[in-house]
Amino acid sequence: MAKIVVEHLKYRYPLTEELVLKDISFTIEPGEFIGIIGENNAGKSTLCQALVGIIPNFYKGAYGGKILIDEIEVAKQNVSDICRKVGIVFQNPFNQVTGSKLTVYEEIGFGLENMGLPRNEMIERIDYSLRLLDIYKYKDRNPFDLSGGQMQRMAIASIIAMRPEVIILDEPTSQLDPQGSDEVFRAVQSLSHEGITIIMVEHKMEKIAAYSDRIMLLQDGQIAAFDTPQKIFSMDDLDRYGVNAPAFTRICKSLNIKDEKTGCYPVTLKEAEDALSLSGKGGLRV
Amino acid sequence: MKSISLYQDKNTPVHKLDPLSKILYIVVANLIPVLLGNRIATMAFILISIVILTIGRVLKRTAPMLGFSGLVLITVVIIQGIFRQGNATPVLTLGSVVFYKEGLLFALNITLNVINILMSFSILVLTTKPSDMVETFVRLGLSPKIGYVMSSVFQIIPQMTETMATITDAQRSRGMETEGKLITRLKAFFPLISPVVMNSLITTRERAIALEVRGFDSTQKKSFLSELKKTRSDQIFKAALILVFILSLVGRVLMWLK
């Protein structure tokens, strides 16, 4: 499984003067679930695209430092080679549909055809992805006839079929309704159980806190903090970074209830429940 | 999603034919009349096309296309019949307007030729799924990237026209005039097409990135999810076509030698 090492990453888009990524360094171990949070323009999407090589190879611009995935330098590879190791899913499900395939089934096979896989292996992988993302029943539908949530799950399935070791999701639920969002989060949970390294940019703090092993807080192109959800959301100056803590955390903060073991505030419903009942503070039932 | 192609999804022997066979037919059906230089060949092929279209149960669908060209053809008949250079033999007189034999025969040739082209192409267009056609060419060596571009146009255009309808409604509700004097209508064009173009270019960028992360730019030789189906009828059909073509070639040479 691939280990991600980022060393002194810097980047500036063409025709601009400011660096969007200003000296970022971190390591991600195989199988980790990393959440990335931060206000708008903090560099979250840029970082995601840098991990797949889209930055710098698609946009060009000015690039410094290096990203090593399994000791291979990302910037020096073709995106079409890196995409076998690292997959990425974007916000807008519509724009990820190739448009050249008439069924969901064939659409998922698009990347596999590009990889030159033999037919029976393609069929196996497509079936697997369809079931993992719970869209098997739509396999014969036209990709454009799906709902937002279904389309996004198809996008994830298309990437998963390529069997990357790392999958990056850049705000995958921003353009979806609550039902679609839930469908995607459930899908992402299945993925993490498969042992794939997951990196997800999200604004829904409750979800990100529940799923992540570690959370990276970005601000102004730099890493402000990179730690467990408990430590991150227990920070006192979170609004300086333009983010809110999960609802449960905010409630516990105002009641000053901390998790005994970690000395941090609870970040999930379960933790909050436990902490509240332990503290016995005034008959609150969550 | 509504399809823009003229393809009719039916289960006939013609539908099952390889697109290449149909393309060969188009070449032969149009080349032989030119080779032999006579109207009988053209009419023969028009009849053969009609038969094939009937077997494919798509004959009725040629009507709109014929109607389209038909209007132009009628004007050709009129204009050539009356005004063609070298018109000498009057054939029909309507008041002060004279129709000449030379012009009318010329117009007849044109009409037969156009109908032959329409009918032979219709066989391809009405009974072949565009994605199958593109795949045939990619298997033969067409760059898969160009193949992708061709396949995607069929679905991307309906998406764009839907966006256009939304934008048009939005602009109209903001008070944009789309009727009236020519100048008014011309002025309406820009604010209608600009947002559509901007939107499609941004979409294009995101789609290009999405394609790249699925290995679009790979130099690896592409494989195919669908299976190749070759039928006996394809071989017979192609053989028959080639035979007829060779016979015509021979016939032409003989005529030339006489």
Add this chain to the structure above:
Amino acid sequence: MKKNSMWSLKLNTASLVLIPAAVGINYIGKLFAGALKLPLWLDSIGTILAACLAGPVVGALCGAINNIIYGFTLDPVSFIYAVSSVCIGVAAGILAYKGKIKGVVSAILSGLVIALVSTLISTPINIGMYGGQTGNLWGDALFTWCTASHLPIWLASGLDELVVDIPDKVAATLIAFGIFKALPKKLTILYKNDQEVESLD
């Protein structure tokens, strides 16, 4: 910054994905012209715009694929006129590359050149297919008058096509130019194949 020749066949993904959008813009131009009842076809705006953005090779591909798609979705006769569309794309691409489409006046002049190219290629096809007519009311009226006045067929047919092409192509070029000028540089730079990654190390 090395400049790739304008005839480079190395097309980046962004330029390729531009082509369906350009054909779509052609389609929509045609629809709008019909809906607004303008006396123009306006079905080459996308081809010219794509040629301005990405060069003559992409322009040629747009033209070719445009007519192939029209052939499959509207009228099979379009297949035959594909050569004409290809040449329009090439002409627009060369003009744009050489910087000849920089302002309103140069856009009009370029439109005239494109109209001329279109006429030169389409006229022989018109003569072969329809005896010289174009199917356009005013053009064919002119053709009739020329033929009745015993002008040679190539002249009559050429004038027929020209009288239809000049307003259409000039308008299309102006519109394509207008759209091009309004596009942010961040978008137009994607189609230039000569950008390099700068090192910050």
